[in-house]
Amino acid sequence: MxxxxxxxxxxxxxxxxxxxxxxxxxxxxxxxxxxxxxxxxxxxxxxxxxxxxxxxxxxxxxxxxxxxxxxxxxxxxxxxxxxxxxxxxxxxxxxxxxxxxxxxxxxxxxxxxxxxxxxxxxxxxxxxxxxxxxxxxxxxxxxxxxxxxxxxxxxxxxxxxxxxxxxxxxxxxxxxxxxxxxxxxxxxxxxxxxxxxxxxxxxxxxxxxxxxxxxxxxxxxxxxxxxxxxxxxxxxxxxxxxxxxxxxxxYQGHGAVTHPHGTLLFWGVMTEGGFQVNLQGKRFSNEVRGYSEQAVDVINQADHVAWSIYDEGAHELGLQFIDYRDGLEVGAMKTANTIEEIAEVTGLSLDALKETFADIAAVRAGKKKDDFGRDFSTSETLEPPYYAVRVTGALFHTxxxxxxxxxxxxxxxxxxxxxxxxxxxxxxxxxxxxxxxxxxxxxxxxxxxxxxxxxxxxxxxxxxx
Ligand SMILES: Cc1cc2nc3c(=O)[nH]c(=O)nc-3n(C[C@H](O)[C@H](O)[C@H](O)COP(=O)(O)OP(=O)(O)OC[C@H]3O[C@@H](n4cnc5c(N)ncnc54)[C@H](O)[C@@H]3O)c2cc1C
The missing domain is CATH 3.50.50.60 (FAD/NAD(P)-binding domain)
Incomplete structure (x- = not known):
């Protein structure tokens, strides 16, 4: 050059x-x-x-x-x-x-x-x-x-x-x-x-x-x-x-590229009360700081992946995005009606998932502070049906x-x-x-x-x- x-x-x-x-x-x-x-x-x-x-x-x-x-x-x-x-x-x-x-x-x-x-x-x-x-x-x-x-x-x-x-x-x-x-x-x-x-x-x-x-x-x-x-x-x-x-x-990173499907998961699923867990079923960050910084947090988890978990309300919002609809079409989203079913479709530990849900409920109820400093009061408690999507982090542009x-x-x-x-x-x-x-x-x-x-x-x- x-x-x-x-x-x-x-x-x-x-x-x-x-x-x-x-x-x-x-x-x-x-x-x-x-x-x-x-x-x-x-x-x-x-x-x-x-x-x-x-x-x-x-x-x-x-x-x-x-x-x-x-x-x-x-x-x-x-x-x-x-x-x-x-x-x-x-x-x-x-x-x-x-x-x-x-x-x-x-x-x-x-x-x-x-x-x-x-x-x-x-x-x-x-x-x-x-x-x-x-x-x-x-x-x-x-x-x-x-x-x-x-x-x-x-x-x-x-x-x-x-x-x-x-x-x-x-x-x-x-x-x-x-x-x-x-x-x-x-x-x-x-x-x-x-x-x-x-x-x-x-x-x-x-x-x-x-x-x-x-x-x-x-x-x-x-x-x-x-x-x-x-x-x-x-x-x-x-x-x-x-x-x-x-x-x-x-740079712009992104903490929710569906894996292995490779479509983009709309970040509003996090701001609407969703969260991410690693393969141990545990949260690892404050998801609502932004999707760019989340890329490294996801990459640093085992196998460089995480599961994004959210509910029907966020799913409805996501449908206005063509990327989200592409993800649905290729089967990136899994649905579940109970925490037990989330464990089944993701292969994550049921005990760990129950603990994560209970932990978030305790934060919402003001019984404890979130370990990662997230304020859950700006969104509603997740209601079934739930959605679970396996994602990885990626670099989008510098x-x-x-x-x-x-x-x-x-x-x-x-x-x-x-x-x-x-x-x-x-x-x-x-x-x-x-x-x-x-x-x-x-x-x-x-x-x-x-x-x-x-x-x-x-x-x-x-x-x-
Ligand atoms: C999946 C994804 C989703 C994104 N979503 C958003 C979003 O919703 N909102 C947002 O603000 N940003 C988003 N971004 C970032 C956004 O896409 C970019 O910041 C923006 O498109 C950059 O525009 P640009 O015109 O500078 O570059 P580009 O659109 O990349 O265009 C640069 C062009 O230069 C050409 N080129 C390069 N070198 C040469 C050369 N030597 N000679 C001739 N041609 C050359 C390339 O071929 C290319 O066509 C996203 C990025 C990705 C990857």
Whole structure:
């Protein structure tokens, strides 16, 4: 992934702004650039753009949107900022958090009214750390649906996307001004394309085992559930160009990937009173801190698995998610009418399960404090029929990346701007701080969509000026 000297280099094709990566970030950046009347070209390594965006549940946090207002939901950039900072224990960048939170509402209004994307608000339960109903999503809560809608919008707007085009090199001046890039085709042929500005929308390094081992060693042996083509190219190029990186240990994990089925179990089953036990039938953590930090806790159990136990109410909520329905279809969920039946379908010790149920009842009754500090008063006691699902922990995507300013323009170590380089989504530093526990639900698509919009608008403005 080298940076090649631009001096003396000629380009077969030229564009105003080049965007690397056709996930949610890249497509939103490209649509914003086109809307500003500036020429844009998207380069995508796969033959069909998917990215981690397609794999996602499409939960996009946005505060102060018209949709929220129409449903009477009170929210604001200030409240979202507070939630982001609280979840990351003050270890994310507060200015960046406020900037992204402030831009999230207008971005969502634009997605709905300008791009005509069908979006609804998830209501009925709150994800850990979110203090308002602000997760906006597609009808089936599906990343594939979101990506199909974004691709349809790019088609309508006549945005050029070159697929099967891995960007292998950038051409730059000594001061870091990017002049162009080289794509390599599946047959090995290369093409050099000139640009006046570059948006890096090629996500993080979850698909690069060496980088995962270096920056997130605790997840080095975990299943990677994101897009394998995300190999850390943005970080590698940025660093070589002199950009600053931050929070490289930050990531989104998930503590409930069904095992061995490999579908995603909706985390609301935990916030609605569910819990996880290990193969000894014992709880091992406070499940409602968040699903990201739960990944390591699950991986640290025997056989790297746990059983998620919940009831019909949570199951009903889960049915609105296509991932959950996929799990049902492949037989990941087992049902039981009594604790004895849970023991039968899971193979767990009946005595241990009875003890766990009794322990939670004692906490609910105020007779003892939960060993893991969980507050059970925010949910109801589980009622039969019960559901039991075997799960493991996985790495979804990395959150560390290039440091940017309020326009998603990449910054050097000394805080000055790189001349014409922008980054968003997983390519940029996220809002989760340096660890697994700072990830607030939706932080991935929050920065993919909102920074994509900001990077698109600012790069177009730069080219125009
Ligand atoms: C199972 C799962 C569920 C998730 N659910 C949610 C959710 O509900 N809400 C949420 O906020 N986040 C969620 N996430 C995280 C979210 O999917 C990502 O944070 C987000 O999609 C990142 O968007 P992006 O555009 O930056 O990257 P991507 O969507 O991954 O797009 C990057 C693109 O760049 C391309 N690319 C990479 N390198 C190159 C190169 N050198 N040349 C050309 N192309 C290149 C890739 O092929 C890819 O298409 C989930 C993740 C997973 C895995």
């Amino acid at each position: 080298p940076i090649l000297p631009a001096d003396g280099q000629t380009f077969e094709t030229e564009t105003d702004v080049a965007v690397i990566g056709a996930g949610a970030c890249g497509l939103i950046a490209a649509l914003s650039i086109k809307e500003a009347g500036v020429e844009v070209l998207v380069l995508e390594r796969d033959d069909t753009p998917t990215g981690s965006s397609t794999l996602s549940t499409a939960l996009i946090p946005a505060a102060g949107t018209k949709l929220q207002a129409s449903l009477g939901v009170e929210d604001s950039a200030e409240i979202l900022t507070k939630d982001l900072i609280a979840k990351a224990r003050n270890q994310n960048d507060p200015d960046m958090a406020f900037n992204v939170a402030s831009a999230s509402g207008p971005m969502m209004d634009w997605l709905i009214s300008r791009l005509d994307i069908e979006i609804s608000l998830v209501q009925g339960f709150l994800y850990p750390g979110q203090s308002a109903y602000r997760l906006h999503t597609t009808p089936n809560r599906s990343g594939a649906e979101l990506m199909a809608a974004l691709l349809a919008a790019t088609l309508k707007a006549d945005v050029d996307i070159i697929t099967s085009a891995i960007v292998t090199d950038l051409f730059a001046d000594e001061d870091g001004t990017v002049r162009g890039l080289r794509i390599t085709r599946p047959d090995g042929a290369t093409e050099d394309i000139g640009c006046k500005a570059l948006v890096l929308a090629c996500n993080g390094y979850g698909g690069n085992p060496d980088m995962v081992r270096e920056f997130v060693p605790e997840m080095a042996d975990a299943t990677y559930f994101g897009h394998v083509g995300n190999k850390g190219d943005a970080v590698k190029w940025g660093v070589e160009l002199g950009a600053a990186v931050a929070d490289m240990g930050g 959150q560390g990346g290039l440091v940017i300013d309020n326009n998603a323009q990449v910054l050097r170590e000394d805080g000055t701007q790189m001349p014409n380089l922008f980054a968003g989504g997983g390519a940029a530093r996220g809002l989760s701080g340096p660890s697994r526990w700072g990830y607030l639900t939706g932080n991935g698509l929050l920065t993919a969509t909102t920074l994509g919009r900001l990077a698109g608008l600012a790069s177009a403005e730069l080219v125009k000026s």
